[in-house]
Amino acid sequence: MSLTDSAPVDVARSASLASRHLATLSNSARNDALTALHQALDRNRDAILAANARDLEAATRAANDGSLNHSVLKRLDLSRPGKYDDMLQGILNVRDLEDPVGKVTLRTLLDEGLTLERVSCPIGVLLIIFEARPEVIANIAALAIKSGNAAILKGGKESMESFVAIANVVSEAIAGSQVPVSSVQLVKTRDVVSSLLAQDSFIDLVIPRGSNELVRFVKENTKIPVLGHADGLCSAYIHSDAKIDTAVKVVVDSKTDYPAACNALETLLVNEEVLESVFPAVAEALLNKGVSLRCDSASKAVLSKTLTAGQLAQVQSATEADYDTEFLDLVLAVKTISATGSPESAVEAAVAHINTHSSKHTDIILTESRELANLFMNSIDSAGVFWNASSRFADGMRFGFGTEVGISTNKIHSRGPVGLEGLTIYKYLIRGNGHGAGDYHDGAGGRQYLHKSLPLSD
Amino acid sequence: MSLTDSAPVDVARSASLASRHLATLSNSARNDALTALHQALDRNRDAILAANARDLEAATRAANDGSLNHSVLKRLDLSRPGKYDDMLQGILNVRDLEDPVGKVTLRTLLDEGLTLERVSCPIGVLLIIFEARPEVIANIAALAIKSGNAAILKGGKESMESFVAIANVVSEAIAGSQVPVSSVQLVKTRDVVSSLLAQDSFIDLVIPRGSNELVRFVKENTKIPVLGHADGLCSAYIHSDAKIDTAVKVVVDSKTDYPAACNALETLLVNEEVLESVFPAVAEALLNKGVSLRCDSASKAVLSKTLTAGQLAQVQSATEADYDTEFLDLVLAVKTISATGSPESAVEAAVAHINTHSSKHTDIILTESRELANLFMNSIDSAGVFWNASSRFADGMRFGFGTEVGISTNKIHSRGPVGLEGLTIYKYLIRGNGHGAGDYHDGAGGRQYLHKSLPLSD
Numbered sequence: 056m057s058l059t060d061s062a063p064v065d066v067a068r069s070a071s072l073a074s075r076h077l078a079t080l081s082n083s084a085r086n087d088a089l090t091a092l093h094q095a096l097d098r099n100r101d102a103i104l105a106a107n108a109r110d111l112e113a114a115t116r117a118a119n120d121g122s123l124n125h126s127v128l129k130r131l132d133l134s135r136p137g138k139y140d141d142m143l144q145g146i147l148n149v150r151d152l153e154d155p156v157g158k159v160t161l162r163t164l165l166d167e168g169l170t171l172e173r174v175s176c177p178i179g180v181l182l183i184i185f186e187a188r189p190e191v192i193a194n195i196a197a198l199a200i201k202s203g204n205a206a207i208l209k210g211g212k213e214s215m216e217s218f219v220a221i222a223n224v225v226s227e228a229i230a231g232s233q234v235p236v237s238s239v240q241l242v243k244t245r246d247v248v249s250s251l252l253a254q255d256s257f258i259d260l261v262i263p264r265g266s267n268e269l270v271r272f273v274k275e276n277t278k279i280p281v282l283g284h285a286d287g288l289c290s291a292y293i294h295s296d297a298k299i300d301t302a303v304k305v306v307v308d309s310k311t312d313y314p315a316a317c318n319a320l321e322t323l324l325v326n327e328e329v330l331e332s333v334f335p336a337v338a339e340a341l342l343n344k345g346v347s348l349r350c351d352s353a354s355k356a357v358l359s360k361t362l363t364a365g366q367l368a369q370v371q372s373a374t375e376a377d378y379d380t381e382f383l384d385l386v387l388a389v390k391t392i393s394a395t396g397s398p399e400s401a402v403e404a405a406v407a408h409i410n411t412h413s414s415k416h417t418d419i420i421l422t423e424s425r426e427l428a429n430l431f432m433n434s435i436d437s438a439g440v441f442w443n444a445s446s447r448f449a450d451g452m453r454f455g456f457g458t459e460v461g462i463s464t465n466k467i468h469s470r471g472p473v474g475l476e477g478l479t480i481y482k483y484l485i486r487g488n489g490h491g492a493g494d495y496h497d498g499a500g501g502r503q504y505l506h507k508s509l510p511l512s513d
Numbered sequence: 514m515s516l517t518d519s520a521p522v523d524v525a526r527s528a529s530l531a532s533r534h535l536a537t538l539s540n541s542a543r544n545d546a547l548t549a550l551h552q553a554l555d556r557n558r559d560a561i562l563a564a565n566a567r568d569l570e571a572a573t574r575a576a577n578d579g580s581l582n583h584s585v586l587k588r589l590d591l592s593r594p595g596k597y598d599d600m601l602q603g604i605l606n607v608r609d610l611e612d613p614v615g616k617v618t619l620r621t622l623l624d625e626g627l628t629l630e631r632v633s634c635p636i637g638v639l640l641i642i643f644e645a646r647p648e649v650i651a652n653i654a655a656l657a658i659k660s661g662n663a664a665i666l667k668g669g670k671e672s673m674e675s676f677v678a679i680a681n682v683v684s685e686a687i688a689g690s691q692v693p694v695s696s697v698q699l700v701k702t703r704d705v706v707s708s709l710l711a712q713d714s715f716i717d718l719v720i721p722r723g724s725n726e727l728v729r730f731v732k733e734n735t736k737i738p739v740l741g742h743a744d745g746l747c748s749a750y751i752h753s754d755a756k757i758d759t760a761v762k763v764v765v766d767s768k769t770d771y772p773a774a775c776n777a778l779e780t781l782l783v784n785e786e787v788l789e790s791v792f793p794a795v796a797e798a799l800l801n802k803g804v805s806l807r808c809d810s811a812s813k814a815v816l817s818k819t820l821t822a823g824q825l826a827q828v829q830s831a832t833e834a835d836y837d838t839e840f841l842d843l844v845l846a847v848k849t850i851s852a853t854g855s856p857e858s859a860v861e862a863a864v865a866h867i868n869t870h871s872s873k874h875t876d877i878i879l880t881e882s883r884e885l886a887n888l889f890m891n892s893i894d895s896a897g898v899f900w901n902a903s904s905r906f907a908d909g910m911r912f913g914f915g916t917e918v919g920i921s922t923n924k925i926h927s928r929g930p931v932g933l934e935g936l937t938i939y940k941y942l943i944r945g946n947g948h949g950a951g952d953y954h955d956g957a958g959g960r961q962y963l964h965k966s967l968p969l970s971d
Contacts, residue, residue: 075868079891137955163913169902171912178924179894259924280738280925301947308949410533432942433537436637444627444945453950454629454941455621455964466636466717467738468926471941483912483929484890487902489759491766492911497595506913 059240063250066207066240067257070180073237074205078177080233082154088200088232089150095228096193096221097143106220107133107189114187114213123213126315130187131213142190148457149197155475156203164507166495169487175479177203179259182251183460184209184273186265189217195262196225196239198460202478205238207258209248211265219243252277260478262460267381282473284464286414287317288381289446292405292431293337294422295328295394301443302333302421303340308445309419311344315383317462318417318439318449322378323387324405325354328394335361338389342369346385349373353391378412402427406434413437415464417449417471438464438471517698521708524665524698525715528638531695532663536635538691540612546658546690547608553686554651554679555601564678565591565647572645572671581671584773588645589671600648606915607655613933614661622965624953627945633937635661637717640709641918642667642731644723647675653720654683654697656918660936663696665716667706669723677701710735718936720918725839740931742922744872745775746839747904750863750889751795752880753786753852759901760791760879761798766903767877769802773841775920776875776897776907780836781845782863783812786852793819796847800827804843807831811849836870860885864892871895873922875907875929896922896929 059066077085096103114131117123133139161173181204185191192208199206210218222241230236242251252261255278262282263273270285291309293302309320325334330353338348338358347369350358358370377388392405402420409418417439420431428442439449449472451459456474463469469477494502517524535543554561572589575581591597619631639662643649650666657664668676680699688694700709710719713736720740721731728743749767751760767778783792788811796806796816805827808816816828835846850863860878867876875897878889886900897907907930909917914932921927927935953960 075864075892075894078894079888165906165911165913169906171906176891274736278732280923282925298947304947304949305945308951312949312951406533428944430537432940433634434533435940436533436536437940439941439943441943442945444943444948445950447950448623448627448629448943448945448948449941450950453623453953453962455623455962465738466938467740468938470938480924480926480928482890482893482895483897483907485897485899485902485906486886487763487900487906489756489762490902490906491762491770492903492905492908493766493770495911504911504913 059242060244063242063247063254066242067180067251067254069237070205070207070240071257073235074177074179076235077200077205077238078203080203082156084233085200085203086150088229088234089146089197091228091232092193092196092200092225093143093146093150095224096146099224100139103217103220103224104134104139106216107131110189110214110216127187127213131189131217133189133217138190142193145194145457146197149201149475152201152457152475155201155479159511160481162509162511164505164509165485166490166502166505169485169490170509172484172486173481174484175481178478178480179204180257181206181478182209182258182261182279183207184248184251184261184263184265184269186211186269187213188264189214189221191264192218192221192241195460198475198478199239200234202475204478207240207242207251209242209251212245215243249276252279255279264461280468282463282465282469282477283461284317284414284416286381286464287319287416287462288321288379288412288414289318289417289419290322290324290409290413291320291419291421291446292324292392292402292409293326293329293333294402294420294424294427295326295398296423297329297333297421298423299333299336302337305419305421305443305445306337307340307344309447310341310346310387311385312445312447314385316447318446319383320419320446321381321388322412323389324392324408325389326394326401327353327391330354330357330391338362339366341387342366344385346387347371348387348389349377350389351391354389378408381414398424398427399430402430403434406431410434410436416462417441417446419444419446438462517700518702521700521705521712524700525638525709525712527695528663528665528698529715531693532635532637534693535658535663535696536661538661540614542691543658543661544608546687546692547604547655549686549690550651550654550658550683551601551604551608553682554604557678557682558597561675561678561682562592562597564674565589568647568672568674585645585671589647589675591647591675596648600651603652603915604655607659607933610659610915610933613659613937617969618939620967620969622963622967623943624948624960624963627943627948628967630942631939632942633939636936636938637662638715639664639936640667640716640719640737641665642706642709642719642721642723642727644669644727645671646722647672647679649722650676650679650699653918656933656936657697658692660933662936665698665700665709667700667709670703673701707734710737713737722919738926740921740923740927740935741919742775742872742874744839744922745777745874745920746779746837746870746872747776747875747877748780748782748867748871749778749877749879749904750782750850750860750867751784751787751791752860752878752882752885753784753856754881755787755791755879756881757791757794760795763877763879763901763903764795765798765802767905768799768804768845769843770903770905772843774905776904777841778845778877778904779839780870781847782850782866783847784852784859785811785849788812788815788849796820797824799845800824802843804845805829806845806847807835808847809849812847836866839872856882856885857888860888861892864889868892868894874920875899875904877902877904896920
């Protein structure tokens with residue numbers, strides 16, 4: 056790892072060269088570098104937290120001035136209980152995961168002595184652009200090294216002191232390993248994001264970690280593939296057979312566990328048959344947690360009958376825009392789904408709303424019917440579709456991936472929480488002994504392909 | 514399938530709606546549509562070939578005028594022996610492949626009653642832009658339907674008559690199946706490519722099939738992910754221990770089997786130790802097939818001693834630009850690799866040349882050493898890396914994929930020959946019974962994740 060103020064093109068070129076060597080290292084050589092990374096970060100905790108405290112002090116001043124959003128402070132703060140330890144543990148979790156490189160996923164006997172193999176390999180060079188969270192450096196460095204990819208990291212100015220401290224500490228750790236120093240480069244030069252995004256001949260994938268604005272800026276300004284998500288507009292649909300307890304539990308957890316997260320709930324769809332039975336209990340539980348509801352007329356009318364005047368202060372009328380809004384706050388849009396017709400048609404109406412308004416992140420159905428849950432799961436075009444479970448489970452740690460690069464709402468390559476597998480691609484290897492393709496034809500003397508599937512392990 | 518002159522935004526929107534229904538169809542419903550597609554194309558062979566003959570006649574005139582490249586004629590001609598039958602057989606091959614949708618590729622028990630599954634699903638809407646080859650319509654329609662994706666096809670003006678004939682024939686076939694008519698739309702309006710490329714809210718993947726210029730134009734002009742390759746600059750390295758017969762066979766087949774193909778050989782690297790032993794035999798075999806050689810000074814000097822004056826007329830001095838040129842013709846660039854140092858360092862020198870100059874398509878090593886072959890295969894950053902086998906094997910049919918969408922030199926999603934799998938992505942499904950993420954923590958009363966890997970089949 057090196058902290059650099061080189062020109063973006065030189066950073067990208069040296070990362071590309073480093074990536075070629077890194078791709079040939081064994082799993083144990085890559086793991087040794089992660090062990091060294093973990094030890095160095097553990098040993099230098101005090102110095103890094105001191106640097107982070109300086110960032111936090113500056114950011115607090117900026118927040119009090121009104122020049123910085125207060126929500127940044129929490130993301131910036133490495134000293135929050137458990138945060139530093141989680142970061143350290145994340146490195147070991149990644150180290151101890153199965154090697155994502157060199158996995159054979161297809162093996163075919165094309166002809167006698169001619170075999171085809173598909174083998175996983177690193178993508179090459181990753182560019183990670185992040186804002187406030189300094190622990191991203193450790194997460195990404197660990198995932199990049201484990202998956203054999205070189206990484207270029209560009210942090211936001213709010214985390215600069217933490218960034219420099221971490222880079223200096225880890226630089227030495229990596230230098231003592233077989234991983235090339237240029238495999239992880241931290242760019243501290245300011246205003247170089249656009250120049251980095253132009254290095255499409257050296258950089259293979261961009262991963263923006265930060266605000267919707269950052270992600271949108273990156274997507275609009277590069278020809279390099281971008282992995283990530285701008286919005287997290289998650290919805291839940293309460294079907295007419297939903298159990299009250301299940302609905303209350305899942306909706307409240309989805310909305311209130313961490314409202315600023317991309318996997319928090321933003322829209323609640325309620326089958327009209329349960330507007331008077333299930334919905335009031337869900338609404339009251341949400342109100343008790345401080346959630347404001349933006350209701351359509353049918354759902355608001357029901358609450359007007361069941362809630363106290365004090366409670367009703369938290370209930371407003373929804374506008375159409377509310378169903379396209381990622382509130383990232385204790386606000387929830389509520390819409391009624393018509394129950395006219397079959398149960399399937401109600402599910403289809405919920406699906407139509409979600410496929411049109413959601414951001415293809417994570418959506419939920421609450422029902423006791425396996426058939427309707429399957430219909431919903433097949434029809435919703437989102438990275439995650441959950442049945443009777445909170446949208447907050449959409450997370451790489453919770454999925455058991457060790458840690459995550461981010462959550463992707465892309466429709467290709469990698470979708471949902473992206474762990475190590477999302478940082479690999481594959482190549483096709485053929486082993487022959489002088490085979491030419493011209494010998495395979497239907498005419499006289501022509502050979503035919505065997506196309507026989509072989510076991511994946513030798 | 515429908516032939517349309519609707520506005521691009523309407524085409525894209527209706528494809529997106531159709532894709533949602535298509536994604537929920539069973540494999541047998543999709544297969545039935547393919548059977549109907551095959552029968553209709555078989556039944557209407559004469560009418561389609563007559564339309565194709567009209568395209569060919571117009572194109573022949575244009576080629577004779579000099580306003581069209583002669584190489585287009587061959588690609589346009591559906592009446593070449595075996596071509597129509599291959600197209601028909603391709604549809605049945607795709608139909609009979611394993612269903613790519615609904616495959617469970619990960620199943621984890623997160624906690625009691627809480628399971629995570631990763632299941633393959635269609636990507637959504639594909640836009641295929643092609644030039645002369647009318648059989649692409651059948652290939653792509655088959656692959657799209659089998660993989661549950663909607664497809665928008667835009668052909669070149671050279672194949673317009675064939676295009677309209679095929680569209681009309683197949684339209685009826687699909688209309689009688691459960692596959693929505695808007696799942697496959699053939700856009701005949703001219704000059705709409707740019708407008709289609711702007712429909713990134715409805716179209717998920719663009720696949721250009723045609724000239725390098727077409728692919729580059731598409732890549733430069735859309736925010737939609739593009740799957741394909743502009744260049745196919747394939748290289749072969751003859752190591753010092755290569756067998757003469759193997760080298761001759763593989764190099765000649767790679768270069769001459771179909772020189773206009775993207776998987777044809779363009780650069781030959783020769784270890785200097787075999788310049789006087791293996792190389793002259795390879796060169797002579799190439800010259801006998803009409804190949805011109807663009808040699809560096811060392812390889813040219815050797816040939817000057819061994820070839821006749823007549824043969825030497827086919828040997829020119831290479832310029833640096835020749836090592837970056839996809840000739841697509843009977844021309845091959847030749848470069849000598851220094852043998853100073855270890856065998857590994859010679860392989861590394863070949864690797865360095867290839868990783869810098871090749872287009873990451875397919876590259877070959879000719880050696881008798883398994884260790885050196887593995888070093889080469891690990892180090893070359895290309896979609897295909899072949900040992901003692903022709904680059905011409907880089908092809909979906911030859912790989913056993915039934916047919917192919919194209920060959921990708923992308924570093925993400927799908928690489929090399931792309932078959933059905935490349936047209937799918939996955940979603941994560943969670944099934945619970947009222948689980949909330951807030952219950953999982955280290956504190957008192959907190960639950961812990963099990964993260965237990967489950968068998969992939971129920």
